Amino acid sequence: MSLEKIRAMKGYQAITALTAYDCNIAKLLDEAGVDIIIVGDSLGNVVLGCETTREVTMQDMVRHTGAVRRGAVTSFIVADLPFQADASPEQALENSHLLIDAGADAVKIEGKPEIAKVIAANRIPVMGHVGLLPQTAEEFKVQGKDRVAAEKIVQEAKALEKAGCFAIVLEAIPASLASTITSLINIPTIGIGAGPYCDGQVLVINDVLGMYEGHTPKFAKRYAALNEDIRAAVKNYIKEVKTGQFPGDQHSYR
Numbered sequence: 001m002s003l004e005k006i007r008a009m010k011g012y013q014a015i016t017a018l019t020a021y022d023c024n025i026a027k028l029l030d031e032a033g034v035d036i037i038i039v040g041d042s043l044g045n046v047v048l049g050c051e052t053t054r055e056v057t058m059q060d061m062v063r064h065t066g067a068v069r070r071g072a073v074t075s076f077i078v079a080d081l082p083f084q085a086d087a088s089p090e091q092a093l094e095n096s097h098l099l100i101d102a103g104a105d106a107v108k109i110e111g112k113p114e115i116a117k118v119i120a121a122n123r124i125p126v127m128g129h130v131g132l133l134p135q136t137a138e139e140f141k142v143q144g145k146d147r148v149a150a151e152k153i154v155q156e157a158k159a160l161e162k163a164g165c166f167a168i169v170l171e172a173i174p175a176s177l178a179s180t181i182t183s184l185i186n187i188p189t190i191g192i193g194a195g196p197y198c199d200g201q202v203l204v205i206n207d208v209l210g211m212y213e214g215h216t217p218k219f220a221k222r223y224a225a226l227n228e229d230i231r232a233a234v235k236n237y238i239k240e241v242k243t244g245q246f247p248g249d250q251h252s253y254r
């Protein structure tokens with residue numbers, strides 16, 4: 001998957017994206033054929049057990065981006081610039097280089113078109129993000145519901161396109177607003193809680209696999225129930241060890 005292919009998919013073919021944070025899951029997503037893997041700073045919530053994404057560091061992102069790169073051969077990898085990693089244009093650029101060196105094909109930034117412009121001008125592909133911005137949000141709720149708020153999000157999306165972003169994530173906005181943005185800009189929109197009228201969709205992999213039991217938003221469709229499988233497998237293991245069923249001959253050396 002390449003930047004050119006992703007750009008060319010707008011209006012022709014739905015773009016598929018999922019988050020991943022480790023090598024094994026990245027390999028499975030890659031083999032299944034997902035177009036984009038986002039090493040999101042949702043890492044903090046769903047893997048590291050943090051309250052917010054604000055606790056995720058550049059060190060965390062570099063380590064996990066490397067792990068995803070080692071698992072994914074074909075998918076296009078986008079790594080999040082974590083909270084404060086883009087506090088100034090210089091910091092954003094330096095940290096973007098670190099993520100690219102760790103294996104990302106592109107970086108993602110929440111809002112901040114003026115910083116996105118510096119990253120893009122330095123030939124690092126950058127994905128924008130508008131609507132609900134978890135790094136700075138005070139409340140996790142649908143954004144852009146009234147006319148003024150909706151217009152602000154439209155302008156932010158246009159500014160990110162002008163800054164040189166190759167695609168934009170639209171998070172938690174009404175489907176009609178996502179549809180307007182998708183038709184107004186010439187780069188792909190990737191929706192998460194933004195309804196069907198986007199050029200692509202992204203979900204957090206732990207939600208998809210049923211591996212996260214914290215707050216789950218309405219849009220997070222669950223396609224498997226792996227936590228239940230894990231609990232059942234571990235209970236079975238405990239039972240077999242306690243009763244002497246495991247290890248048997250088959251799992252012992254002679």
Ligand code: KIV
Binds near residue numbers: 041
């Ligand atoms: O951190 C994250 O998981 C995200 C998603 C919107 C992809 O930014």
